Amino acid sequence: DAKTTQPPSMDCAEGRAANLPCNHSTISGNEYVYWYRQIHSQGPQYIIHGLKNNETNEMASLIITEDRKSSTLILPHATLRDTAVYYCIVSSTSGTYKYIFGTGTRLKVLA
Amino acid sequence: GAVVSQHPSRVICKSGTSVKIECRSLDFQATTMFWYRQFPKQSLMLMATSNEGSKATYEQGVEKDKFLINHASLTLSTLTVTSAHPEDSSFYICSAIPRGGWDEKLFFGSGTQLSVL
Numbered sequence: 001d002a003k004t005t006q007p008p009s010m011d012c013a014e015g016r017a018a019n020l021p022c023n024h025s026t027i028s029g030n031e032y033v034y035w036y037r038q039i040h041s042q043g044p045q046y047i048i049h050g051l052k053n054n055e056t057n058e059m060a061s062l063i064i065t066e067d068r069k070s071s072t073l074i075l076p077h078a079t080l081r082d083t084a085v086y087y088c089i090v091s092s093t094s095g096t097y098k099y100i101f102g103t104g105t106r107l108k109v110l111a
Numbered sequence: 112g113a114v115v116s117q118h119p120s121r122v123i124c125k126s127g128t129s130v131k132i133e134c135r136s137l138d139f140q141a142t143t144m145f146w147y148r149q150f151p152k153q154s155l156m157l158m159a160t161s162n163e164g165s166k167a168t169y170e171q172g173v174e175k176d177k178f179l180i181n182h183a184s185l186t187l188s189t190l191t192v193t194s195a196h197p198e199d200s201s202f203y204i205c206s207a208i209p210r211g212g213w214d215e216k217l218f219f220g221s222g223t224q225l226s227v228l
Contacts, residue, residue: 034216043117043204043219063159087154099145099206099217101155 004088006067018075022088026068031092035073037084078109113139115207115219132190132223134205140185141207149202161188195227
């Protein structure tokens, strides 16, 4: 079963920040939080990941709460090309890797 | 960045035939690859984990005799849908983790749309 819950859909105005929440209340100490997105009929694209510190790269920022039970993906200036389904996944890197996708959030960026 | 190549991107076949899908890691070695399937407007469902040189591990409810997985080298895994039927029509996606590292991320192929007539 997926270990994450996300809102099914969100809208965001073009040029504004998109904040996508994810709840992972059962996360364990050695599990990372990964974010991917999928544009229609393509393979998922990696965005960012983190363990407990906040992370930033050229695509997005990841804010993880201190208790690690939730996180937020921030797209600082959303564009129409950011319209996609965003998936939050938690996975351990010890033993067998297993990436289980939840239902994701369908983000629509509006012009 | 790491590239995973998946072929074919689209295949149409007759019911009862078998279809092979290839997944290659182009610039890295992958001891572990994953196969997913996705129905329209649904999330990705993990089918099996493929480990180089050993038998694949299938998720509950996935028929191993129906979906044959072979991971013969560190850069190639194949999924064969045997005796395909219309209900096997789906979007199949492979992914791979580069060998080594504590926080290696998953890289995905572009997917294969299978249509069984």
